[in-house]
Amino acid sequence: MSLVVSYIPLVVLALLALGFAPLAWWMSRFLRPKKPTAWKQMTYECGSEPIGEANVQFRFQYYSFGIIFLIFDQIATFFLIWAVAFGAFSNSAILWGLVFMMLLFVGVAYALKREETIWI
Amino acid sequence: MGYDSILNWVTFDNPVNNAFYPFEVYNVPYDIGAKLWELIGGTLAWLINLLVPGNGVSTWLVSDAVVNALAIILMVIVIFAVGFIINLTMIWQERKVLGRGMDRRGTKIGPLGYFQCVGDGLKTFMKENVVPKDVDKKIYWWALALVIGTGVLAACMIPLSDRWFIMDFHAGILTIYALFALAPFFILGASWAQNNKYSMMAGFRAAELMISYEIPMLLLMTAVILQTGSFNINGIVNAQSEMWFMIPQFLGFITFFICAVAESERAPFDLAEAESELVEGWQTEYAGMKWGLIMLGDYFRGYICCGLIVLLYMGGWLLPGIGGTAVPELVFLAKIFVVFFFFILARLAIPRVRIDQILNAGWKVLMPLSLINLLLVVLMQTGGLI
Numbered sequence: 460m461s462l463v464v465s466y467i468p469l470v471v472l473a474l475l476a477l478g479f480a481p482l483a484w485w486m487s488r489f490l491r492p493k494k495p496t497a498w499k500q501m502t503y504e505c506g507s508e509p510i511g512e513a514n515v516q517f518r519f520q521y522y523s524f525g526i527i528f529l530i531f532d533q534i535a536t537f538f539l540i541w542a543v544a545f546g547a548f549s550n551s552a553i554l555w556g557l558v559f560m561m562l563l564f565v566g567v568a569y570a571l572k573r574e575e576t577i578w579i
Numbered sequence: 580m581g582y583d584s585i586l587n588w589v590t591f592d593n594p595v596n597n598a599f600y601p602f603e604v605y606n607v608p609y610d611i612g613a614k615l616w617e618l619i620g621g622t623l624a625w626l627i628n629l630l631v632p633g634n635g636v637s638t639w640l641v642s643d644a645v646v647n648a649l650a651i652i653l654m655v656i657v658i659f660a661v662g663f664i665i666n667l668t669m670i671w672q673e674r675k676v677l678g679r680g681m682d683r684r685g686t687k688i689g690p691l692g693y694f695q696c697v698g699d700g701l702k703t704f705m706k707e708n709v710v711p712k713d714v715d716k717k718i719y720w721w722a723l724a725l726v727i728g729t730g731v732l733a734a735c736m737i738p739l740s741d742r743w744f745i746m747d748f749h750a751g752i753l754t755i756y757a758l759f760a761l762a763p764f765f766i767l768g769a770s771w772a773q774n775n776k777y778s779m780m781a782g783f784r785a786a787e788l789m790i791s792y793e794i795p796m797l798l799l800m801t802a803v804i805l806q807t808g809s810f811n812i813n814g815i816v817n818a819q820s821e822m823w824f825m826i827p828q829f830l831g832f833i834t835f836f837i838c839a840v841a842e843s844e845r846a847p848f849d850l851a852e853a854e855s856e857l858v859e860g861w862q863t864e865y866a867g868m869k870w871g872l873i874m875l876g877d878y879f880r881g882y883i884c885c886g887l888i889v890l891l892y893m894g895g896w897l898l899p900g901i902g903g904t905a906v907p908e909l910v911f912l913a914k915i916f917v918v919f920f921f922f923i924l925a926r927l928a929i930p931r932v933r934i935d936q937i938l939n940a941g942w943k944v945l946m947p948l949s950l951i952n953l954l955l956v957v958l959m960q961t962g963g964l965i
Contacts, residue, residue: 462741464599464601465601465602465746465747466746467601467651467684468601468609468651468654468655468746469736469745469746470746472650472652472658472659472732472735472736472745473690473732474653475655475656475659475730476659476728476731476732476735477724477725477728477729477731477732478728479659479727479728479731480723480724480727480728480731480872480876481720481724483868484868484869484872485775486704487703487705487706487708487867487868488708490704490705491704491705491706491708491867491868492705492707493707493708494707495709498710499698499707499709500709500710500711501711501712502711502713502773502774502775502864503711503775503858503863503864504775504776504777505858509775509776510776513773513774513775513776513778513779514771514774514779517779518788518836519783519786521787521790521934524787524790524938524942527791527942528790528793529792531794532793532794532797535793535797535798535801536797537792538755538797538798538801538953539797539800539804541799541801542802542804542805543805543808543809543810544808545611545805545957545960550961553957553961554776557954557957560911560950564950566737567942567946571942571943577798
């Protein structure tokens with residue numbers, strides 16, 4: 460049994476799962492009414508008329524966390540691979556892994572301590 | 580083949596004997612699919628053979644290749660249908676428990692109110708399709724289809740037992756988690772495309788929520804994988820046949836539970852929905868059937884969260900001391916419903932957190948806790964305790 464053959468059920472499942480939402484939505488067109496009006500097509504803002512565009516430059520306040528996250532997500536993925544090979548490691552390999560981890564977390568702790576001044 | 584009885588066409592062979600059998604071990608959904616096609620295709624072959632004796636189509640319909648192809652399609656439909664029914668049961672469970680918690684009855688239609696969710700689903704089919712004229716059409720539709728699609732796909736990829744699976748990956752848990760973690764990206768896209776101020780705020784909240792819980796969750800998974808040395812779900816479950824990982828890693832279990840509630844975007848971490856602050860959050864401009872599908876997708880994501888907790892910390896389909904039972908699928912589902920009950924209790928009891936609270940909790944509480952858990956596991960593993 461080849462690797463390609465074992466993936467066939469997954470491919471069929473992916474087609475069904477990804478096609479499920481468009482298909483269900485498409486099927487509902489035979490049942491639902493269609494009476495569009497200008498009021499219905501207006502952007503909803505709790506009853507008041509919308510002022511201006513919503514696609515503006517948005518100031519999201521967790522900027523500093525975003526930068527730390529960007530680096531750390533990759534490091535966490537690296538540690539997943541480190542963990543799966545853990546059983547074959549020598550003591551020094553474990554030690555160096557932990558030292559690397561500790562260095563990174565000291566960095567995060569420092570960044571979070573300074574976070575009040577980076578918070579914009 | 581000359582006709583003498585229908586048993587020429589409906590034989591109920593052992594599916595493992597099929598020349599194109601795509602698995603290495605016995606698989607229940609494939610067996611169900613193969614037997615269903617034996618019935619349907621066998622009856623068709625019999626009827627065609629009655630009309631036109633001695634034709635090739637009848638033999639082709641029940642040949643190994645056709646049976647395998649149709650068995651795979653029917654198997655996928657069976658797996659999806661079972662996931663769908665689990666999902667409906669979870670919605671029913673949530674509405675019943677929430678109702679009792681608020682001192683009311685919950686759902687009432689059908690036996691024990693089970694059919695109310697089905698009725699609600701049918702109702703959304705008949706709702707008008709309202710699309711505001713200012714939306715970015717392409718992203719509006721594609722983000723919706725993908726946020727539901729990836730959720731459904733990851734949910735169907737969770738094996739119910741070692742004989743009920745779609746594929747036995749070597750990187751199973753990673754693949755499921757990767758598909759699962761894609762959702763905030765699509766939510767951000769959907770919220771931007773709606774051109775609605777509330778939706779946009781909600782989309783940025785979804786991204787912010789992901790920034791807070793993702794790294795603790797990955798570190799906790801690291802600790803589990805360190806203990807098993809495998810990404811394979813079967814490997815992780817079999818490593819827990821003696822002792823559930825929630826006993827040596829109790830700290831990790833509690834932290835993972837909190838992260839999982841956040842990942843499924845349920846109260847108290849439903850910042851991106853927040854119906855009392857942001858109307859309906861990123862779902863504001865999705866009306867009718869689209870909203871119904873989003874709700875369904877939410878529960879599929881809740882099911883994945885419960886599934887991950889059960890697989891990583893609660894021994895999957897094995898029972899401690901007993902090991903495998905006659906119906907491991909039911910053991911797995913029972914555990915999932917128990918975990919989901921605690922999800923509902925959290926929703927019932929705890930008010931929604933603020934965005935800065937979840938950020939600080941994620942980075943300054945959950946991450947140190949997950950790190951301590953990882954160090955404890957490293958110490959226990961090198962010390963030979965587990």
